[in-house]
Amino acid sequence: MAIVCGHRASRPDSPGEDSRPRHQERDREPFKDESLWPVNQEANPRERAEQRDKGHDPPVPSNLPDPPGEAHGDSSSDERPRAYLKARSRLSVAQGVGHFIYATPFRAHGALVNVVGGSASTALARSLAKELRANFIEVAFERHPGxxxxxxxxxxxxxxxxxxxxxxVQSTWPDTNVVEYFLLADAIRDAGASRLTAVIPYYGYGRQDKRFLDGEAISAMTMAKHIALDADEMLTMAIHNPDILATFPIPAREVSGMPAIGRYLKTTDVDFLLAPDGKAIRLVKEAAAIAKKPFDALEKERLDSYTVRMTPKRLDVRGKSVAIVDDVVSTGGTIATATRELRAQGARRVIATCVHGLFVGPALENLKACDEIVATDTIPSAYSKVTVAPEFAAAIRALG
Structure with a gap:
């Protein structure tokens, strides 16, 4: 006998709303860089100059947030912060678009943003709330000790x-964090939130992105469908296959973590950056641009049936300090092999860097060959030396 479970019933509309068609807007474009808050994009510099020449200034942009004195309908200009008035003035000058951003709490469509962190991403969630100047909502994870x-x-x-x-904010690895994410998402919706943005720093179950054998579950798509039950949009980082984002029933976007790696390496004595293979060259190129360092990719050369040599394509590592840049370090086998080869070729120092540090199995033993290990805080560990909060904050602002 085959037993089929019915799917989850839809949530009734929120009080005071006729409907909430969150998942019927796939055709709209939710990620518009021009909506980055609060830089005015209503007129380009040439159009603004033409308006100035005609004898009138363009209007003050309407997308600026209300200053603290106006938050509840108080229009008294005496209560406006002087810095805020300067910001508005600078954004309305005819010489071009201004770049002054007054640090008021971030608002999306007029509503204050609140940040909730799951137990897998509490520190990152706090950093994100600080970047956005948003409220951080505390969560109780235990009803009683233990x-x-x-x-x-x-x-x-x-x-x-x-x-x-x-x-x-919650990474969905390991399994217990998947369950916790869904509990939190449901609790947020049941509490009456008008909008839920899912920030999943590490997208667990993303490796199975296609069906290889009949009867297999495509776990990446399964996660997508269940995330979309409560979320209005989803942001993630260094996902295994970005093509899976197109299967989401809601807008979904990958945020790059390479700027965070680049910021860290810019402060070190690294001579150049290396991609462990040709597939990662796009990533290392982005990090190198931030770090202002040269970059190269390791090339594999098979010497015999049992031996593979890895060498940089162009750069000489003799006496140099190099950083291997990758998106994910799982067991650390690839980086360990690359490190041994680089040392044999005369490298003075080798740093292993990654966005997601899973560090499973023999990873820590393998990575002893490296002089330093650097990961971001998408998965907290002793090697999480750089935060990706600025990257996610910028992406959230771009949502509008």
């Missing part, structure tokens, strides 16, 4: 979020 006796997850929001935009 949690449920059977180890099941428990979550409780400790502040109200009704009618507000909530950003939920």
């Amino acid at each position: 949690g449920f006796p059977d180890g099941e997850r428990y979550v409780r929001l400790l502040s109200p979020v009704a009618g507000e935009h909530v950003v939920l």
